[in-house]
Amino acid sequence: MILEAAMLQVKQGREKEFEKTFKKASTIISSMNGYVNHTLQRCMEDQGRYLLLVNWETLEDHTVGFRESKEYQEWKELLHHFYDPFPVVEHFENIDFTN
Incomplete structure (x- = not known):
């Protein structure tokens, strides 16, 4: 499983x-192939900062399956105008310490 992490800075007053809008957009991402789950968390110290965490089955489910889909275009239209600056998205994999 891959964890997508994005720190989102929303324009002041638009939180x-x-x-x-994110609630509506959540139905888009949750319908995608390879999607596992997601959370959106609001920062307690900075009113306009949010942390988006999305679990995907594979990296390609996000980078190709979602990002190259028509559904992503709708996601972009709904959400991208809220961000300033535009967020950096990173991907993480779990480290197995059981071995």
């Missing part, structure tokens, strides 16, 4: 609108 409530972003949260409402």
Whole structure:
């Protein structure tokens, strides 16, 4: 499983609108092949900062399957205008310490 992590900085004063729109956009991402689950967390120290964590079965499920889909275009249209600056998205894999 791959963890996608993005720190989202939402334009000041648009936080409530972003949260409402993100709820709608969540139905898009959750319908994608390889999607496992996601959380959106609001920063307690900075009102406009959010942490988006998405678990995918494979890296390609996100980078190819989602990012190259028509659904991603709708996701972009709904959400990308809220961000300033545009977020950096990184991917992480779990380290197995059982061996």
